[in-house]
Amino acid sequence: MGLEGQLTGTFVGTRLSDALNWARKYSLFQYPFVTACCGMEFMATACSHYDISRFGAEIPRFSPRQADLLFVVGTVSHKLAPVLRKVYDQMCDPKWVVAFGACASSGGFYDNYCTVQGIDTIIPVDVYIPGCPPRPEQVLDALMMLQEKIQAEPLEKQA
Amino acid sequence: MSKNVLERLQARFADQVEETHSNQGDDTAYVKRDKLVELLTFLRDDAELAFNLPVDLTVVDWYQKREPRFEVVYHLYSTTKKHRVRLKVRVDEDDARVPSSFPVWPGFDWFEREAWDLYGVRFEGHPNHTRIMMWEGFEGHPLRKDYPINKRQPLTTLLGEQK
Numbered sequence: 269m270g271l272e273g274q275l276t277g278t279f280v281g282t283r284l285s286d287a288l289n290w291a292r293k294y295s296l297f298q299y300p301f302v303t304a305c306c307g308m309e310f311m312a313t314a315c316s317h318y319d320i321s322r323f324g325a326e327i328p329r330f331s332p333r334q335a336d337l338l339f340v341v342g343t344v345s346h347k348l349a350p351v352l353r354k355v356y357d358q359m360c361d362p363k364w365v366v367a368f369g370a371c372a373s374s375g376g377f378y379d380n381y382c383t384v385q386g387i388d389t390i391i392p393v394d395v396y397i398p399g400c401p402p403r404p405e406q407v408l409d410a411l412m413m414l415q416e417k418i419q420a421e422p423l424e425k426q427a
Numbered sequence: 428m429s430k431n432v433l434e435r436l437q438a439r440f441a442d443q444v445e446e447t448h449s450n451q452g453d454d455t456a457y458v459k460r461d462k463l464v465e466l467l468t469f470l471r472d473d474a475e476l477a478f479n480l481p482v483d484l485t486v487v488d489w490y491q492k493r494e495p496r497f498e499v500v501y502h503l504y505s506t507t508k509k510h511r512v513r514l515k516v517r518v519d520e521d522d523a524r525v526p527s528s529f530p531v532w533p534g535f536d537w538f539e540r541e542a543w544d545l546y547g548v549r550f551e552g553h554p555n556h557t558r559i560m561m562w563e564g565f566e567g568h569p570l571r572k573d574y575p576i577n578k579r580q581p582l583t584t585l586l587g588e589q590k
Contacts, residue, residue, distance in 0.1 A: 347562055349583045381569040381578060382561070389585045 285423040292336075292362065293415040294324030299335035301355060304342025306369035306401040313404040323411050332358040337414075338391075343371040344384045356391045364418070366410055367393045370400040432512050435475055440466050445517075455513045460525045463516065467531045470503060470512070478503040478512065484528070484538035486546040490572035495519035497548055501528070524549035527556075545570040 300310060314320050314328070329335040332355045344352055356365070367387050370376035373396040375385035387393060394417060397410045433447045433454050443466055445457040458466060470478045483502040490496060501514040516525050527550040528535045539550040540559035547568035550556065558565065562582060567574055 346580065346582050349581065353583050380576075381574065381580070384581070385579070389581075390583055392586070 285421070286419075288423065289419045289421055293418040296325040296337040296364075296411075296414075297327050297329045297335045298325055298337045298339050299330070299332050299355065299359065300328050300339045300341055301352060302339075302341040303344060303348065304369075304371060306341045306371070309401040309404060309407065310339065310341045310368065313407040318404040318408065320408070320411065323408065323415070325411060332356070333360065335359055336363050338363065338365045339368050340365065340372040340387050341368040343376065343378055344387055344390075345382050346384055347382070349384050349390050352387065353390055362421075364394045364414060365391055366414065367396045368407070369402055370398060373398060376400060432476060432510055435473065436466075436470070436512075439469055439473075453511070453513065455515065457515045457517065460516050460518065463526045464528070464531060467501075467514075467528050471531055475508070477505045477507050480504040480506055481528070481532035481534045481538075482511075484535050484542060486542045486548050486570075488546060488570070488572045497523055497546065499525050499542070499548060518548060523547060524551050526550070527552040529553050544568065547571060 300307075302310060312318060314326070320326055325337065332338075336359065338356060338359060340352065356363075365387075367373040371378060371383070372387050373393075375383050377400075379385070384390060395410045395414045397406050399406055402410075433449065433456055436456055437444050437447065440458070440462065443459045443462055445459060447454070447456045449455070470476050480503065481501075482504050483500070485500050487498040487500060488496065489498065495517045497518045497520065499516040499518060501516075502511070503514070504511045518525060523546075525548065527539060529539065529550070529552065536553075536555070537559055539553050540555070540557060542548055543550060543553075543556060544558040544560050545568055557563075561569065565580055567578075
């Protein structure tokens, strides 16, 4: 049947990305960049009631070099923005960012002189979670959306 | 007791106290800034007054509502006499400065830096007269009523501005 002819590089490559993305999406090491009250909801999500480890993201890493998922949880001021940028830059590819809550997504109601109006003005964001603060169910939903996105990514993720 | 504070202050600094009022037990005195340090030292050291606790120091911006524009407000408390007083010093926009109260109460150190940072009132004689909340290079004083409400001064390069 000429099966060898059909086993092209494209075919093998696609399967490899599926396997690799499957491994990536279930072993997310998070860096919790927690600045405000949303942190309580993040803790609730991470702890046993909602148990984020069911989704393969149970290990927080407090070094950006060991993390591949940046949770920006809470309000970011202009004074803090260079720190956030540096943390993001230190993370190795592939890496993903979740804007957790209204403040991280848009500045929230802090429409003022000192607050960054959404972290997507500084770093690229993959998933936004609305809410002030969001419930843990929303966080888990966002995590599953991110996993879907990771699964669909090409082998070489562009930073 | 409460009237005693204002009476003692007026008796000692008759030419410095512009006006006083008492409302619901809260005493307020508008004073001039000329002998402010001397006046504050008297409030601290006088045996009857003994204001040993600097509670708060802030500024009110009466932009386009009153002249002169700014009021520097001092809140003081005595832990031994259990009484309070509020002092207000009026300063003009073109001459927004008062003598520093740091030599009298070192606890007002950061309060004065905050008032300078956000309202732009100078506290002459402060040992470290720098911004405390906003960063070096920040332009203007953001709690002034004429600071543009949408003005942003980002410290990092924004994503859309790169290359």
